[in-house]
């Protein structure tokens with residue numbers, strides 16, 4: 092049995108909590124594997140959308156004729172990967188998992204196809220796996236010898252000016268909302284809701300993350316410090332449960348299932364076929380602040396961190412500022428923050444005292460490269476065509492002032508690098524684009540990855556020194572990313588109350604940031620010459636990451652980790668991911684999936700299954 096982690100959970104997790112039917116799921120080598128005619132029948136019932144799953148990387152190992160350079164370059168395109176039922180955005184994790192294709196996939200078009208696949212898997216005792224955007228770091232959307240429900244093509248999007256969840260007619264007021272198919276990724280939702288609709292929906296920061304996986308993990312985007320978590324914005328889901336029923340889940344109908352889908356972890360409670368999310372007004376401007384300060388000595392770096400903690404508390408700890416600051420071993424502090432609702436002048440004004448502080452000690456601090464602080468009309472933030480058209484103006488600011496990015500230039504380079512990358516495959520959707528900053532993780536083989544919510548109490552005056560010291564100590568071991576948009580302290584009351592009514596660890600409500608420490612390489616996959624994962628280096632990195640995060644654990648007190656961005660080997664994961672909500676999630680799992688059809692690594696109820704999800708323990 093896998094370690095349960097927290098002794099406190101033992102009473103609620105008796106070994107036979109879930110009903111037991113089949114002790115072992117069947118594999119293609121078993122005599123009980125469905126016959127060809129059974130598969131044929133399934134294919135007919137899903138309109139011919141049952142497909143054998145190809146593993147594109149196999150060709151790199153076995154086919155000397157394959158154009159390896161082309162395939163490796165496609166592996167840097169997240170849209171190419173997303174279009175392959177046999178691939179995932181992360182290719183694996185040292186000593187944990189390496190992506191493997193299912194035997195067959197149902198390329199689902201609607202809830203009916205999903206229900207057929209669920210019924211077939213249940214009736215034939217198959218390992219079932221669900222994939223949308225394919226961005227699980229933990230490998231929970233792939234499993235060898237399984238049947239895959241692949242929602243990639245379910246990306247219809249419909250806006251509603253006045254939506255009322257089914258059955259809530261007497262208790263909820265109509266509100267603007269958007270319904271997205273289960274395969275919808277962030278960029279598609281932003282195009283429909285923001286670029287075309289002039290409104291806002293809470294998707295991920297990374298444009299290629301699937302909304303269904305995002306919401307079920309909790310989910311944060313660059314502007315979550317204002318709008319809250321993705322889960323907190325869910326109004327309704329259509330979901331196929333293990334019994335093959337197509338159910339509506341919202342605050343009034345199946346409210347327990349609804350709550351579990353809001354942050355209880357993807358792939359554990361059923362298959363979401365579509366979701367309806369709250370739609371918000373846009374501010375006039377969305378923007379960013381990007382620059383790097385380098386300290387000339389360790390002592391100067393300590394003082395820089397101390398100053399930044401205090402500056403953050405006083406000027407940035409509010410719903411205007413999200414995304415990240417990176418605290419690095421080379422004594423650099425990299426600011427990569429997003430900005431909500433401020434024009435370029437207002438945004439610059441916020442940072443001026445900090446930049447002045449840096450400028451006052453030129454022997455101790457220098458700016459590496461440009462300082463870019465600015466905003467653009469919010470509606471264009473994800474407007475791919477607009478970015479393409481305005482690039483030259485942004486890169487070479489026009490003295491007449493009709494360019495829209497404000498640049499604070501400190502006598503250094505005047506050039507803004509392109510921020511988006513595009514899917515240049517023939518026939519690709521014109522809005523297929525991703526932020527350059529996310530590109531490094533495409534086809535990643537992870538060495539180590541950990542996260543920790545940092546409570547806002549660490550920002551109090553008497554704790555700031557401790558926090559700065561812990562950040563300094565951690566940075567001696569590895570780089571630390573502080574993701575301010577992934578902790579909701581400082582957010583408006585609506586955002587907090589939405590997130591409070593989800594299954595996420597309540598620690599998220601009091602955290603000013605999620606600290607993430609991670610490392611990996613890519614593209615890499617076992618057995619591909621020249622692209623083998625470095626196992627020894629990966630193991631060393633994992634140890635380093637753990638030691639680094641321990642420095643932060645020492646000051647954070649009792650807190651948690653974000654299920655979707657956390658350690659595969661998370662200790663006490665039930666407590667870490669869900670805290671006091673775990674026992675309620677277990678009850679809901681037992682009600683809707685008593686036989687464990689939906690099992691993912693470190694998901695609710697997975698204690699009862701072997702690591703590969705095939706054998707009941």
Ligand SMILES: Cc1cc2nc3c(=O)[nH]c(=O)nc-3n(C[C@H](O)[C@H](O)[C@H](O)COP(=O)(O)OP(=O)(O)OC[C@H]3O[C@@H](n4cnc5c(N)ncnc54)[C@H](O)[C@@H]3O)c2cc1C
Pocket residue numbers: 180181220221222223224225226227228231232242273295296297299300301302303304305307308309310311312356357358359361362363364529532533655656691
């Ligand atoms: C490069 C990268 C950037 C990221 N950036 C962010 C970020 O900015 N903010 C953030 O909060 N997180 C981020 N994440 C984490 C991401 O939110 C989670 O991994 C999320 O679960 C991905 O959803 P998906 O649909 O893309 O992935 P998938 O791998 O397809 O699914 C993730 C999990 O959800 C399940 N699932 C998917 N679709 C369904 C469905 N329809 N019904 C039931 N279960 C389903 C899968 O079985 C799996 O267990 C990032 C991850 C990566 C790899």
